Amino acid sequence: MLAGLLVVAPARADDPPACEVPAYLLTSESTLPRVAAAVKPGGKLNILVIGSRSSVIGVADSSIAYPGRLQAILREKLPTVEVNVSLELQVKKTAEEVAPSLGKLVADKKPDLVIWQTGTVDAMRSVDADDFRGAIDDGVAAMRSAGTDVILMNLQYSPRTETMISPSAYIDNMRVVAQQHDVPLFDRFAIMRNWNETGDFDLFSASPGVELAKRVHDCLARALSTFVIDAAHVNPAELRIQR
Template sequence: MIRRVGPWMIALALACLTPGTLAAQPAAPAASAVRACPAPDRYLTPKVPLRRAAEAVRKGKRLRVLVFAAVRMPAITETVEAKRYPASLAAALSQRLPGVDVTVTTRMEPRAGAGESLPLLNAALSAPVAPSGYDLVIWQLGSTDVLKGTDMSAFGTKLSSGVQAIHARQADAIVITMQYSPRTDFMFDAGPYLQALRWTVKSEGAALFNRYDIMRYWAEEGTFDLSDLQPGASMFEDVHRCVGDLLARFITNGMAAPETQ
Protein backbone atom coordinates (compact mmCIF):
# COMPACT_ATOMS: atom_id res chain seq x y z
CA MET A 1 0.00 0.00 0.00
CA ILE A 2 1.32 3.45 -0.93
CA ARG A 3 1.22 5.96 1.92
CA ARG A 4 -0.28 9.35 1.09
CA VAL A 5 1.36 12.33 2.79
CA GLY A 6 0.99 16.09 2.95
CA PRO A 7 3.16 18.72 1.23
CA TRP A 8 5.13 19.52 4.39
CA MET A 9 6.20 15.89 4.70
CA ILE A 10 7.29 15.84 1.06
CA ALA A 11 9.40 18.96 1.66
CA LEU A 12 11.00 17.30 4.68
CA ALA A 13 11.72 14.15 2.73
CA LEU A 14 13.29 16.07 -0.12
CA ALA A 15 15.63 17.67 2.35
CA CYS A 16 16.49 14.33 3.95
CA LEU A 17 16.75 12.11 0.91
CA THR A 18 18.76 14.27 -1.44
CA PRO A 19 22.47 14.91 -1.09
CA GLY A 20 22.29 18.48 -2.35
CA THR A 21 21.01 19.48 1.09
CA LEU A 22 24.05 18.01 2.78
CA ALA A 23 26.38 20.07 0.64
CA ALA A 24 24.90 23.30 1.96
CA GLN A 25 25.83 22.50 5.54
CA PRO A 26 29.03 23.82 7.17
CA ALA A 27 32.02 21.60 6.51
CA ALA A 28 33.12 19.36 9.33
CA PRO A 29 36.81 19.11 10.29
CA ALA A 30 38.77 16.93 7.90
CA ALA A 31 39.05 13.32 8.95
CA SER A 32 42.51 11.96 9.68
CA ALA A 33 41.92 9.00 7.38
CA VAL A 34 39.71 8.19 4.44
CA ARG A 35 36.56 6.44 5.64
CA ALA A 36 36.20 2.84 4.47
CA CYS A 37 33.31 1.85 2.22
CA PRO A 38 32.11 -1.59 3.38
CA ALA A 39 29.34 -3.48 1.60
CA PRO A 40 28.38 -7.15 1.35
CA ASP A 41 29.62 -8.88 -1.80
CA ARG A 42 26.05 -9.62 -2.89
CA TYR A 43 25.61 -5.91 -3.70
CA LEU A 44 28.81 -5.62 -5.73
CA THR A 45 28.32 -8.05 -8.61
CA PRO A 46 25.59 -7.54 -11.21
CA LYS A 47 23.40 -10.49 -12.06
CA VAL A 48 23.87 -9.80 -15.76
CA PRO A 49 27.24 -9.38 -17.51
CA LEU A 50 28.18 -5.95 -18.84
CA ARG A 51 29.11 -7.18 -22.32
CA ARG A 52 29.15 -3.88 -24.22
CA ALA A 53 31.32 -2.18 -21.60
CA ALA A 54 33.73 -5.12 -21.54
CA GLU A 55 33.97 -5.16 -25.33
CA ALA A 56 34.64 -1.41 -25.48
CA VAL A 57 37.48 -1.74 -22.99
CA ARG A 58 38.92 -4.87 -24.57
CA LYS A 59 38.79 -3.72 -28.20
CA GLY A 60 38.92 0.06 -28.01
CA LYS A 61 40.63 0.78 -24.69
CA ARG A 62 37.84 3.21 -23.90
CA LEU A 63 34.68 3.36 -21.83
CA ARG A 64 31.93 5.93 -22.40
CA VAL A 65 29.49 6.20 -19.49
CA LEU A 66 26.33 8.28 -19.10
CA VAL A 67 24.94 8.89 -15.61
CA PHE A 68 21.34 10.06 -15.88
CA ALA A 69 19.76 11.06 -12.58
CA ALA A 70 17.08 13.14 -10.88
CA VAL A 71 18.12 15.67 -8.24
CA ARG A 72 16.24 17.83 -5.76
CA MET A 73 17.70 21.21 -6.60
CA PRO A 74 16.94 23.10 -9.84
CA ALA A 75 20.69 23.61 -10.40
CA ILE A 76 23.88 21.95 -9.22
CA THR A 77 26.96 24.12 -8.83
CA GLU A 78 30.31 22.96 -10.18
CA THR A 79 31.63 22.70 -6.63
CA VAL A 80 28.84 20.37 -5.56
CA GLU A 81 28.99 18.45 -8.84
CA ALA A 82 32.66 17.68 -8.27
CA LYS A 83 31.76 15.98 -4.97
CA ARG A 84 28.85 13.86 -6.15
CA TYR A 85 29.24 10.16 -6.88
CA PRO A 86 29.66 10.45 -10.69
CA ALA A 87 32.96 12.30 -10.13
CA SER A 88 34.09 9.62 -7.68
CA LEU A 89 32.96 6.97 -10.16
CA ALA A 90 35.08 8.47 -12.93
CA ALA A 91 38.17 8.55 -10.73
CA ALA A 92 37.60 5.02 -9.42
CA LEU A 93 37.04 3.58 -12.91
CA SER A 94 40.19 5.24 -14.21
CA GLN A 95 42.13 3.72 -11.33
CA ARG A 96 40.64 0.26 -11.88
CA LEU A 97 41.11 0.39 -15.66
CA PRO A 98 44.66 1.65 -16.25
CA GLY A 99 45.35 2.55 -19.85
CA VAL A 100 41.65 2.92 -20.64
CA ASP A 101 40.17 6.25 -21.75
CA VAL A 102 37.24 6.64 -19.32
CA THR A 103 34.63 9.35 -19.90
CA VAL A 104 31.72 9.82 -17.49
CA THR A 105 29.05 12.26 -18.70
CA THR A 106 26.47 13.38 -16.15
CA ARG A 107 22.94 14.56 -16.90
CA MET A 108 20.99 15.75 -13.85
CA GLU A 109 17.27 16.50 -14.09
CA PRO A 110 15.45 18.34 -11.27
CA ARG A 111 12.59 16.51 -9.56
CA ALA A 112 12.09 14.06 -12.42
CA GLY A 113 10.18 10.85 -11.82
CA ALA A 114 10.18 7.90 -14.19
CA GLY A 115 7.55 9.48 -16.43
CA GLU A 116 9.31 12.84 -16.71
CA SER A 117 12.70 11.16 -17.08
CA LEU A 118 11.88 8.98 -20.05
CA PRO A 119 11.79 11.65 -22.83
CA LEU A 120 14.80 13.37 -21.25
CA LEU A 121 16.68 10.09 -21.18
CA ASN A 122 15.88 9.50 -24.84
CA ALA A 123 17.15 12.98 -25.66
CA ALA A 124 20.39 12.35 -23.77
CA LEU A 125 20.89 9.04 -25.59
CA SER A 126 20.39 10.82 -28.91
CA ALA A 127 23.18 13.31 -28.17
CA PRO A 128 26.05 11.14 -26.94
CA VAL A 129 29.47 12.42 -25.92
CA ALA A 130 31.06 10.55 -28.82
CA PRO A 131 29.78 9.51 -32.29
CA SER A 132 30.07 5.87 -31.26
CA GLY A 133 27.57 6.44 -28.45
CA TYR A 134 27.70 5.26 -24.86
CA ASP A 135 28.91 1.86 -23.76
CA LEU A 136 27.15 2.01 -20.39
CA VAL A 137 24.18 4.05 -19.16
CA ILE A 138 23.46 4.41 -15.45
CA TRP A 139 19.91 5.50 -14.62
CA GLN A 140 19.19 6.71 -11.11
CA LEU A 141 15.52 6.99 -10.20
CA GLY A 142 12.89 6.19 -7.62
CA SER A 143 13.00 8.90 -4.94
CA THR A 144 10.72 11.34 -6.76
CA ASP A 145 8.25 8.58 -7.60
CA VAL A 146 8.15 7.44 -3.97
CA LEU A 147 7.49 11.00 -2.77
CA LYS A 148 4.81 11.64 -5.39
CA GLY A 149 3.16 8.25 -4.97
CA THR A 150 3.48 7.47 -8.69
CA ASP A 151 1.11 4.77 -9.91
CA MET A 152 2.99 1.47 -9.77
CA SER A 153 1.85 0.29 -13.19
CA ALA A 154 2.98 3.53 -14.83
CA PHE A 155 6.26 3.40 -12.94
CA GLY A 156 7.04 -0.11 -14.18
CA THR A 157 6.02 0.71 -17.75
CA LYS A 158 8.24 3.80 -17.92
CA LEU A 159 11.13 1.93 -16.36
CA SER A 160 10.83 -0.86 -18.93
CA SER A 161 10.70 1.65 -21.78
CA GLY A 162 13.80 3.42 -20.51
CA VAL A 163 15.86 0.25 -20.22
CA GLN A 164 14.70 -0.83 -23.67
CA ALA A 165 15.77 2.55 -25.08
CA ILE A 166 19.23 2.12 -23.54
CA HIS A 167 19.59 -1.38 -24.98
CA ALA A 168 18.40 -0.14 -28.36
CA ARG A 169 21.45 2.15 -28.36
CA GLN A 170 23.65 -0.93 -27.90
CA ALA A 171 24.64 0.11 -24.38
CA ASP A 172 24.64 -1.80 -21.12
CA ALA A 173 22.10 -0.55 -18.56
CA ILE A 174 22.49 -0.15 -14.81
CA VAL A 175 19.57 1.10 -12.73
CA ILE A 176 20.38 2.66 -9.34
CA THR A 177 17.80 2.51 -6.57
CA MET A 178 16.87 5.52 -4.46
CA GLN A 179 18.75 6.57 -1.33
CA TYR A 180 17.89 5.24 2.12
CA SER A 181 17.16 7.61 5.00
CA PRO A 182 16.01 6.40 8.43
CA ARG A 183 14.48 9.85 8.97
CA THR A 184 11.92 9.36 6.21
CA ASP A 185 11.60 5.59 6.06
CA PHE A 186 8.61 5.66 8.41
CA MET A 187 6.80 8.26 6.26
CA PHE A 188 7.22 6.79 2.79
CA ASP A 189 6.84 3.17 1.75
CA ALA A 190 9.63 2.59 -0.74
CA GLY A 191 9.08 -1.17 -0.68
CA PRO A 192 6.70 -1.46 -3.68
CA TYR A 193 8.97 0.72 -5.82
CA LEU A 194 12.06 -1.24 -4.86
CA GLN A 195 10.23 -4.45 -5.74
CA ALA A 196 9.15 -2.97 -9.07
CA LEU A 197 12.74 -1.91 -9.77
CA ARG A 198 14.07 -5.38 -9.01
CA TRP A 199 11.43 -7.19 -11.06
CA THR A 200 11.48 -4.87 -14.07
CA VAL A 201 15.26 -4.62 -14.25
CA LYS A 202 15.53 -8.41 -14.10
CA SER A 203 12.86 -8.83 -16.76
CA GLU A 204 14.60 -6.38 -19.10
CA GLY A 205 18.06 -7.88 -18.64
CA ALA A 206 19.59 -4.83 -16.96
CA ALA A 207 21.79 -4.62 -13.86
CA LEU A 208 20.56 -3.25 -10.52
CA PHE A 209 22.88 -1.35 -8.18
CA ASN A 210 21.03 -1.44 -4.86
CA ARG A 211 22.08 1.85 -3.30
CA TYR A 212 19.07 1.75 -0.95
CA ASP A 213 20.08 -1.51 0.72
CA ILE A 214 23.76 -0.52 0.80
CA MET A 215 22.94 2.71 2.63
CA ARG A 216 20.62 0.87 5.00
CA TYR A 217 23.50 -1.52 5.71
CA TRP A 218 25.73 1.49 6.49
CA ALA A 219 23.11 2.86 8.88
CA GLU A 220 22.67 -0.47 10.66
CA GLU A 221 26.42 -1.08 10.91
CA GLY A 222 27.19 2.46 12.07
CA THR A 223 29.32 3.30 9.03
CA PHE A 224 27.41 6.56 8.61
CA ASP A 225 24.95 8.23 10.96
CA LEU A 226 22.23 8.77 8.38
CA SER A 227 19.79 9.81 11.12
CA ASP A 228 21.85 12.95 11.85
CA LEU A 229 19.50 15.92 11.61
CA GLN A 230 22.34 18.27 10.61
CA PRO A 231 24.73 16.24 8.47
CA GLY A 232 27.83 18.14 7.41
CA ALA A 233 29.52 18.48 4.06
CA SER A 234 32.06 15.85 5.05
CA MET A 235 29.32 13.21 5.26
CA PHE A 236 28.01 14.29 1.86
CA GLU A 237 31.47 13.79 0.37
CA ASP A 238 32.09 10.48 2.15
CA VAL A 239 28.74 8.98 1.16
CA HIS A 240 29.13 10.01 -2.47
CA ARG A 241 32.74 8.86 -2.62
CA CYS A 242 31.70 5.48 -1.25
CA VAL A 243 28.82 5.16 -3.71
CA GLY A 244 31.17 6.02 -6.58
CA ASP A 245 33.82 3.56 -5.41
CA LEU A 246 31.36 0.71 -4.91
CA LEU A 247 29.66 1.42 -8.23
CA ALA A 248 33.06 1.21 -9.96
CA ARG A 249 33.60 -2.20 -8.33
CA PHE A 250 30.13 -3.25 -9.46
CA ILE A 251 30.91 -2.23 -13.04
CA THR A 252 34.32 -3.87 -13.26
CA ASN A 253 32.92 -7.05 -11.70
CA GLY A 254 30.22 -7.09 -14.37
CA MET A 255 32.81 -6.56 -17.08
CA ALA A 256 34.92 -9.43 -15.73
CA ALA A 257 32.07 -11.98 -15.82
CA PRO A 258 32.88 -15.15 -17.80
CA GLU A 259 30.19 -14.26 -20.36
CA THR A 260 32.12 -11.13 -21.35
CA GLN A 261 35.39 -12.89 -22.14
Protein backbone atom coordinates in the same frame (compact mmCIF):
# COMPACT_ATOMS: atom_id res chain seq x y z
CA MET B 1 13.38 16.06 2.39
CA LEU B 2 15.85 15.30 -0.42
CA ALA B 3 18.46 17.35 1.38
CA GLY B 4 18.14 15.11 4.39
CA LEU B 5 19.01 12.01 2.40
CA LEU B 6 22.68 12.87 1.98
CA VAL B 7 23.16 14.82 5.21
CA VAL B 8 24.90 12.14 7.22
CA ALA B 9 27.29 11.73 10.07
CA PRO B 10 29.94 9.02 10.48
CA ALA B 11 29.72 6.66 13.39
CA ARG B 12 32.95 8.12 14.82
CA ALA B 13 33.84 11.74 14.17
CA ASP B 14 37.59 11.07 14.26
CA ASP B 15 37.59 8.19 11.75
CA PRO B 16 36.45 8.14 8.12
CA PRO B 17 33.79 5.50 7.41
CA ALA B 18 34.96 2.12 6.20
CA CYS B 19 31.81 1.87 4.06
CA GLU B 20 32.37 -1.78 3.27
CA VAL B 21 29.66 -3.50 1.24
CA PRO B 22 28.72 -7.20 1.41
CA ALA B 23 29.86 -8.99 -1.72
CA TYR B 24 26.34 -10.09 -2.64
CA LEU B 25 25.32 -6.44 -3.06
CA LEU B 26 28.13 -5.81 -5.53
CA THR B 27 27.60 -8.75 -7.86
CA SER B 28 25.09 -9.29 -10.63
CA GLU B 29 24.12 -12.21 -12.84
CA SER B 30 23.46 -9.71 -15.63
CA THR B 31 26.43 -8.53 -17.65
CA LEU B 32 27.69 -5.40 -19.41
CA PRO B 33 28.97 -6.58 -22.81
CA ARG B 34 29.50 -3.10 -24.28
CA VAL B 35 31.54 -2.07 -21.26
CA ALA B 36 33.60 -5.24 -21.57
CA ALA B 37 34.27 -4.48 -25.24
CA ALA B 38 35.31 -0.90 -24.45
CA VAL B 39 37.59 -1.75 -21.53
CA LYS B 40 40.73 -2.76 -23.39
CA PRO B 41 44.24 -1.23 -23.31
CA GLY B 42 43.95 1.98 -25.28
CA GLY B 43 40.18 1.76 -25.25
CA LYS B 44 37.62 4.40 -24.33
CA LEU B 45 34.71 3.96 -21.91
CA ASN B 46 31.94 6.54 -21.91
CA ILE B 47 29.42 6.41 -19.06
CA LEU B 48 26.31 8.57 -18.78
CA VAL B 49 24.66 8.99 -15.38
CA ILE B 50 21.03 10.03 -15.61
CA GLY B 51 20.27 11.27 -12.14
CA SER B 52 18.26 13.47 -9.85
CA ARG B 53 19.32 16.11 -7.37
CA SER B 54 20.82 13.46 -5.08
CA SER B 55 23.52 12.91 -7.70
CA VAL B 56 25.19 16.13 -6.56
CA ILE B 57 23.44 17.14 -3.34
CA GLY B 58 25.59 18.17 -0.42
CA VAL B 59 28.64 19.15 -2.46
CA ALA B 60 29.31 22.30 -4.46
CA ASP B 61 32.06 20.77 -6.63
CA SER B 62 30.74 18.26 -9.16
CA SER B 63 34.10 16.45 -9.19
CA ILE B 64 33.46 15.19 -5.65
CA ALA B 65 29.87 14.13 -6.27
CA TYR B 66 29.57 10.41 -6.96
CA PRO B 67 29.59 10.65 -10.81
CA GLY B 68 32.81 12.65 -10.70
CA ARG B 69 34.33 10.33 -8.14
CA LEU B 70 33.25 7.32 -10.23
CA GLN B 71 35.23 8.72 -13.15
CA ALA B 72 38.34 9.27 -11.01
CA ILE B 73 38.17 5.83 -9.39
CA LEU B 74 37.61 3.98 -12.66
CA ARG B 75 40.52 5.86 -14.23
CA GLU B 76 42.65 4.70 -11.31
CA LYS B 77 41.48 1.10 -11.57
CA LEU B 78 41.67 1.02 -15.39
CA PRO B 79 44.77 3.10 -16.13
CA THR B 80 45.10 2.11 -19.79
CA VAL B 81 41.48 3.03 -20.60
CA GLU B 82 40.16 6.53 -21.23
CA VAL B 83 37.17 6.75 -18.88
CA ASN B 84 34.69 9.61 -19.11
CA VAL B 85 31.60 9.96 -16.93
CA SER B 86 29.02 12.64 -17.72
CA LEU B 87 25.89 13.58 -15.80
CA GLU B 88 22.46 14.38 -17.17
CA LEU B 89 20.33 15.83 -14.36
CA GLN B 90 16.56 15.25 -14.45
CA VAL B 91 15.56 17.27 -11.40
CA LYS B 92 12.14 16.63 -9.86
CA LYS B 93 11.08 14.37 -12.73
CA THR B 94 9.34 11.02 -12.42
CA ALA B 95 10.42 7.99 -14.42
CA GLU B 96 7.42 8.50 -16.68
CA GLU B 97 8.57 12.06 -17.42
CA VAL B 98 12.14 10.98 -18.13
CA ALA B 99 11.59 7.75 -20.09
CA PRO B 100 10.42 9.25 -23.45
CA SER B 101 13.69 11.17 -23.87
CA LEU B 102 16.07 8.32 -23.09
CA GLY B 103 16.32 6.75 -26.53
CA LYS B 104 17.25 10.04 -28.19
CA LEU B 105 19.62 10.91 -25.35
CA VAL B 106 21.53 7.68 -25.88
CA ALA B 107 21.52 8.12 -29.66
CA ASP B 108 22.95 11.64 -29.30
CA LYS B 109 25.58 10.98 -26.61
CA LYS B 110 26.48 7.41 -27.60
CA PRO B 111 27.54 6.11 -24.16
CA ASP B 112 28.75 2.58 -23.63
CA LEU B 113 26.86 2.50 -20.33
CA VAL B 114 23.95 4.43 -18.87
CA ILE B 115 23.40 4.43 -15.11
CA TRP B 116 19.78 5.44 -14.59
CA GLN B 117 19.18 6.63 -11.05
CA THR B 118 15.45 6.90 -10.38
CA GLY B 119 12.58 6.18 -8.00
CA THR B 120 12.87 8.86 -5.32
CA VAL B 121 10.63 11.44 -6.99
CA ASP B 122 8.08 8.74 -7.86
CA ALA B 123 7.99 7.60 -4.23
CA MET B 124 7.64 11.16 -2.98
CA ARG B 125 4.71 11.77 -5.33
CA SER B 126 3.18 8.35 -4.63
CA VAL B 127 3.13 7.51 -8.34
CA ASP B 128 1.14 4.38 -9.13
CA ALA B 129 3.52 1.43 -8.88
CA ASP B 130 2.31 -0.14 -12.14
CA ASP B 131 2.79 3.16 -13.97
CA PHE B 132 6.28 3.40 -12.51
CA ARG B 133 7.14 -0.12 -13.63
CA GLY B 134 5.82 0.61 -17.13
CA ALA B 135 7.94 3.76 -17.38
CA ILE B 136 11.09 1.94 -16.27
CA ASP B 137 10.35 -0.86 -18.72
CA ASP B 138 9.90 1.61 -21.61
CA GLY B 139 13.02 3.56 -20.68
CA VAL B 140 15.30 0.53 -20.43
CA ALA B 141 13.96 -0.90 -23.71
CA ALA B 142 14.55 2.42 -25.50
CA MET B 143 18.09 2.77 -24.21
CA ARG B 144 19.10 -0.76 -25.10
CA SER B 145 17.57 -0.39 -28.57
CA ALA B 146 19.65 2.77 -28.99
CA GLY B 147 22.79 0.73 -28.30
CA THR B 148 24.01 0.95 -24.73
CA ASP B 149 24.44 -1.13 -21.62
CA VAL B 150 22.18 -0.10 -18.73
CA ILE B 151 22.46 -0.20 -14.95
CA LEU B 152 19.42 0.70 -12.89
CA MET B 153 20.11 2.45 -9.57
CA ASN B 154 17.31 2.58 -7.02
CA LEU B 155 16.45 5.02 -4.23
CA GLN B 156 18.63 6.21 -1.39
CA TYR B 157 17.99 4.83 2.07
CA SER B 158 17.14 7.21 4.89
CA PRO B 159 15.43 6.25 8.16
CA ARG B 160 14.39 9.90 8.50
CA THR B 161 12.14 9.68 5.43
CA GLU B 162 10.73 6.17 5.82
CA THR B 163 7.74 7.57 7.69
CA MET B 164 7.05 9.99 4.82
CA ILE B 165 7.52 7.78 1.75
CA SER B 166 7.06 4.07 1.14
CA PRO B 167 9.86 2.86 -1.15
CA SER B 168 9.24 -0.89 -1.22
CA ALA B 169 6.91 -0.99 -4.25
CA TYR B 170 9.33 1.08 -6.32
CA ILE B 171 12.34 -0.98 -5.27
CA ASP B 172 10.51 -4.22 -6.09
CA ASN B 173 9.36 -2.98 -9.49
CA MET B 174 12.85 -1.84 -10.45
CA ARG B 175 14.15 -5.29 -9.58
CA VAL B 176 11.45 -6.91 -11.71
CA VAL B 177 12.26 -4.74 -14.74
CA ALA B 178 16.00 -5.33 -14.30
CA GLN B 179 15.39 -9.10 -14.33
CA GLN B 180 13.07 -8.93 -17.33
CA HIS B 181 15.61 -6.98 -19.38
CA ASP B 182 18.64 -8.79 -17.94
CA VAL B 183 20.31 -5.56 -16.79
CA PRO B 184 22.19 -5.10 -13.51
CA LEU B 185 20.50 -3.34 -10.59
CA PHE B 186 22.74 -1.34 -8.27
CA ASP B 187 20.87 -1.63 -4.98
CA ARG B 188 21.78 1.74 -3.49
CA PHE B 189 18.94 1.43 -0.97
CA ALA B 190 20.24 -1.83 0.51
CA ILE B 191 23.86 -0.64 0.44
CA MET B 192 23.09 2.56 2.35
CA ARG B 193 20.84 0.69 4.78
CA ASN B 194 23.74 -1.69 5.45
CA TRP B 195 26.05 1.27 6.18
CA ASN B 196 23.50 2.63 8.61
CA GLU B 197 23.00 -0.70 10.37
CA THR B 198 26.73 -1.42 10.67
CA GLY B 199 27.48 2.06 11.96
CA ASP B 200 29.62 3.24 9.03
CA PHE B 201 27.21 6.17 8.75
CA ASP B 202 24.45 7.42 11.00
CA LEU B 203 21.86 8.16 8.34
CA PHE B 204 19.36 9.34 10.93
CA SER B 205 21.53 12.29 11.90
CA ALA B 206 20.42 15.75 10.81
CA SER B 207 23.91 17.23 11.27
CA PRO B 208 24.94 18.98 8.05
CA GLY B 209 28.44 19.15 6.64
CA VAL B 210 30.15 19.10 3.27
CA GLU B 211 32.83 16.67 4.47
CA LEU B 212 30.18 14.17 5.50
CA ALA B 213 28.36 14.39 2.19
CA LYS B 214 31.69 13.97 0.38
CA ARG B 215 32.28 10.69 2.21
CA VAL B 216 28.91 9.31 1.17
CA HIS B 217 29.47 10.31 -2.48
CA ASP B 218 32.94 8.73 -2.40
CA CYS B 219 31.66 5.51 -0.83
CA LEU B 220 28.87 5.23 -3.40
CA ALA B 221 31.34 5.79 -6.23
CA ARG B 222 33.71 3.14 -4.90
CA ALA B 223 30.90 0.61 -4.57
CA LEU B 224 29.61 1.48 -8.03
CA SER B 225 33.05 1.15 -9.63
CA THR B 226 33.37 -2.36 -8.19
CA PHE B 227 29.87 -3.21 -9.40
CA VAL B 228 30.59 -2.02 -12.97
CA ILE B 229 33.88 -3.90 -13.20
CA ASP B 230 32.34 -7.09 -11.83
CA ALA B 231 29.33 -6.97 -14.15
CA ALA B 232 31.61 -6.42 -17.15
CA HIS B 233 33.82 -9.35 -16.04
CA VAL B 234 36.89 -7.16 -16.29
CA ASN B 235 40.18 -8.05 -14.60
CA PRO B 236 41.85 -4.69 -13.83
CA ALA B 237 45.22 -6.40 -13.29
CA GLU B 238 45.31 -7.29 -16.97
CA LEU B 239 45.04 -3.59 -17.87
CA ARG B 240 47.83 -2.38 -15.60
CA ILE B 241 50.48 -2.03 -18.27
CA GLN B 242 52.47 0.98 -19.39
CA ARG B 243 50.76 3.17 -21.96
